[in-house]
Amino acid sequence: MAIQVAVCGPRDCTEAERDTAYELGRLLADRGAVVICGGYGGVMAAVAAGARSADGVVVGILSGADRRGANPDLSIIIPTGLGSARNAVIAGSGDAVIAVGCSWGTLSEIAFAARRGDVPVVLIGGWRLLDDAGEPVPGLSHAGTPREALDVTGLWP
Amino acid sequence: MAIQVAVCGPRDCTEAERDTAYELGRLLADRGAVVICGGYGGVMAAVAAGARSADGVVVGILSGADRRGANPDLSIIIPTGLGSARNAVIAGSGDAVIAVGCSWGTLSEIAFAARRGDVPVVLIGGWRLLDDAGEPVPGLSHAGTPREALDVTGLWP
Amino acid sequence: MAIQVAVCGPRDCTEAERDTAYELGRLLADRGAVVICGGYGGVMAAVAAGARSADGVVVGILSGADRRGANPDLSIIIPTGLGSARNAVIAGSGDAVIAVGCSWGTLSEIAFAARRGDVPVVLIGGWRLLDDAGEPVPGLSHAGTPREALDVTGLWP
Amino acid sequence: MAIQVAVCGPRDCTEAERDTAYELGRLLADRGAVVICGGYGGVMAAVAAGARSADGVVVGILSGADRRGANPDLSIIIPTGLGSARNAVIAGSGDAVIAVGCSWGTLSEIAFAARRGDVPVVLIGGWRLLDDAGEPVPGLSHAGTPREALDVTGLWP
Numbered sequence: 231m232a233i234q235v236a237v238c239g240p241r242d243c244t245e246a247e248r249d250t251a252y253e254l255g256r257l258l259a260d261r262g263a264v265v266i267c268g269g270y271g272g273v274m275a276a277v278a279a280g281a282r283s284a285d286g287v288v289v290g291i292l293s294g295a296d297r298r299g300a301n302p303d304l305s306i307i308i309p310t311g312l313g314s315a316r317n318a319v320i321a322g323s324g325d326a327v328i329a330v331g332c333s334w335g336t337l338s339e340i341a342f343a344a345r346r347g348d349v350p351v352v353l354i355g356g357w358r359l360l361d362d363a364g365e366p367v368p369g370l371s372h373a374g375t376p377r378e379a380l381d382v383t384g385l386w387p
Numbered sequence: 388m389a390i391q392v393a394v395c396g397p398r399d400c401t402e403a404e405r406d407t408a409y410e411l412g413r414l415l416a417d418r419g420a421v422v423i424c425g426g427y428g429g430v431m432a433a434v435a436a437g438a439r440s441a442d443g444v445v446v447g448i449l450s451g452a453d454r455r456g457a458n459p460d461l462s463i464i465i466p467t468g469l470g471s472a473r474n475a476v477i478a479g480s481g482d483a484v485i486a487v488g489c490s491w492g493t494l495s496e497i498a499f500a501a502r503r504g505d506v507p508v509v510l511i512g513g514w515r516l517l518d519d520a521g522e523p524v525p526g527l528s529h530a531g532t533p534r535e536a537l538d539v540t541g542l543w544p
Numbered sequence: 545m546a547i548q549v550a551v552c553g554p555r556d557c558t559e560a561e562r563d564t565a566y567e568l569g570r571l572l573a574d575r576g577a578v579v580i581c582g583g584y585g586g587v588m589a590a591v592a593a594g595a596r597s598a599d600g601v602v603v604g605i606l607s608g609a610d611r612r613g614a615n616p617d618l619s620i621i622i623p624t625g626l627g628s629a630r631n632a633v634i635a636g637s638g639d640a641v642i643a644v645g646c647s648w649g650t651l652s653e654i655a656f657a658a659r660r661g662d663v664p665v666v667l668i669g670g671w672r673l674l675d676d677a678g679e680p681v682p683g684l685s686h687a688g689t690p691r692e693a694l695d696v697t698g699l700w701p
Numbered sequence: 702m703a704i705q706v707a708v709c710g711p712r713d714c715t716e717a718e719r720d721t722a723y724e725l726g727r728l729l730a731d732r733g734a735v736v737i738c739g740g741y742g743g744v745m746a747a748v749a750a751g752a753r754s755a756d757g758v759v760v761g762i763l764s765g766a767d768r769r770g771a772n773p774d775l776s777i778i779i780p781t782g783l784g785s786a787r788n789a790v791i792a793g794s795g796d797a798v799i800a801v802g803c804s805w806g807t808l809s810e811i812a813f814a815a816r817r818g819d820v821p822v823v824l825i826g827g828w829r830l831l832d833d834a835g836e837p838v839p840g841l842s843h844a845g846t847p848r849e850a851l852d853v854t855g856l857w858p
Binding site: 232 | 389421423446448452462464466467468469472475476479
């Protein structure tokens with residue numbers, strides 16, 4: 231079975247985040263990983279397009295009950311109809327979870343991924359989380375580039 | 388994008404249902420369809436094995452939150468952690484939904500699939516549903532063999 | 545804690561089913577049971593109205609993510625946003641599950657309830673399920689009236 | 702219909718968080734609000750106990766498929782079987798969402814609540830969220846005490 235990497239990120243993203251997500255998708259496909267994403271626009275569309283550009287497999291796990299709004303670069307579409315709760319499914323499906331940028335939806339995925347405790351969770355940009363003492367909350371890794379994010383996962387030693 | 392067919396059926400199945408599911412998986416893969424199933428044993432394992440024997444792609448949408456109990460022939464694993472509610476996800480993911488045999492879990496998938504109203508729902512064996520007047524409930528198709536089931540879907544005219 | 549009874553039934557129901565559901569709600573509230581239902585129209589609205597007429601507590605577990613379309617007789621509203629998958633939540637929440645009439649959505653709830661194996665599942669009217677041998681599928685009880693349905697549950701010996 | 706307030710917080714909480722949650726539950730019940738919580742231990746148990754001490758109604762929305770592990774102060778139990786995804790249901794069920802302390806699970810609920818955009822989300826203690834520029838992410842309110850949290854919701858003007 232191929233390595234599966236869930237990639238999260240906002241629908242409303244910056245141009246830089248879009249470029250990062252595209253490059254991330256391309257690299258993941260190059261390494262033979264299946265990309266799992268939310269299947270819509272923004273970071274989700276960019277990572278799918280990047281993976282497809284390298285002939286990769288991309289699974290879109292939609293919040294909606296049908297395929298409306300799905301981006302055109304998905305290999306497999308799972309229209310869950312679960313609404314926000316589908317974010318838990320995305321976060322649970324990766325051997326690693328990588329977030330590009332942040333939003334409330336993305337944060338829920340980061341939280342679910344970190345809660346698992348058994349997979350690397352890597353953030354490229356996005357928000358920062360401080361605990362009561364003002365220290366970074368443990369459990370998250372950070373990377374500046376897609377390539378660095380892949381290194382940080384430890385999945386390709 | 389490839390045609391996606393969701394295949395449902397009990398974990399505790401007969402030998403005949405297992406054979407039918409295997410043959411169904413093989414035929415679906417031969418025609419280039421992605422098989423979506425529940426990812427565990429019985430009919431789910433047989434359809435996956437059949438599809439894999441023909442180099443097909445099989446997605447297992449698990450009720451559990453991790454990969455424990457997943458059959459060995461899945462190409463992609465989505466551990467939803469949703470429990471029974473994942474049956475709605477399976478039923479919502481096919482361009483057609485085919486059930487081999489029946490059980491309460493399978494019946495929930497048949498019901499969700501029929502509720503969609505926009506995809507063929509084909510039963511090979513299993514239970515029968517009669518309305519108040521003793522007539523078969525409309526919305527379901529029946530087939531005697533995997534090949535006939537594929538014909539009935541109308542997906543390969 | 546009060547006894548909880550989940551009541552299922554179609555949104556598009558007959559006048560007779562509506563009357564039955566109202567009476568069922570009234571009886572359940574009289575006996576101090578909390579009614580769990582899908583929170584929308586038809587049987588769901590009638591059972592809520594009946595329970596409220598006897599000062600009962602009714603929980604509406606909505607498929608939608610907000611309160612739109614909820615009937616006016618709910619005491620507590622849980623807008624799950626889960627779509628069809630919320631049917632699994634309803635079926636899992638009762639010490640007994642009673643269906644008035646049938647539809648694909650209702651059938652999914654009956655199937656989930658029967659799958660639990662630990663609670664009585666009682667049908668008033670609706671569809672009939674026959675196994676491969678043409679015999680009624682075991683696991684479901686039948687009742688002609690709301691009062692009989694309550695007796696059949698065995699919750700008030 | 703009564704006001705509904707969802708209260709989130711970690712199972713493994715401090716003694717101070719437990720006291721805060723108990724007091725919060727008591728105040729909410731005093732004001733006639735229904736408390737929605739996750740139904741297990743820690744903050745969830747404390748808010749339920751507090752509400753019950755003032756004869757309030759508490760709904761426990763469990764991640765498990767049965768009542769195992771539910772705290773003893775729930776009025777109504779909804780065993781969803783949804784695993785982590787049930788956090789989306791809790792966050793969607795309040796006219797306000799209040800978090801006492803934090804954890805990854807709690808953070809997912811805060812994220813889902815903030816994503817709604819239509820209800821106050823109030824944090825008592827817990828983690829801090831900074832955006833890329835190091836500024837607090839907008840959309841969350843903060844309170845030092847249960848009473849202040851209730852004021853901040855604006856539900857009792």
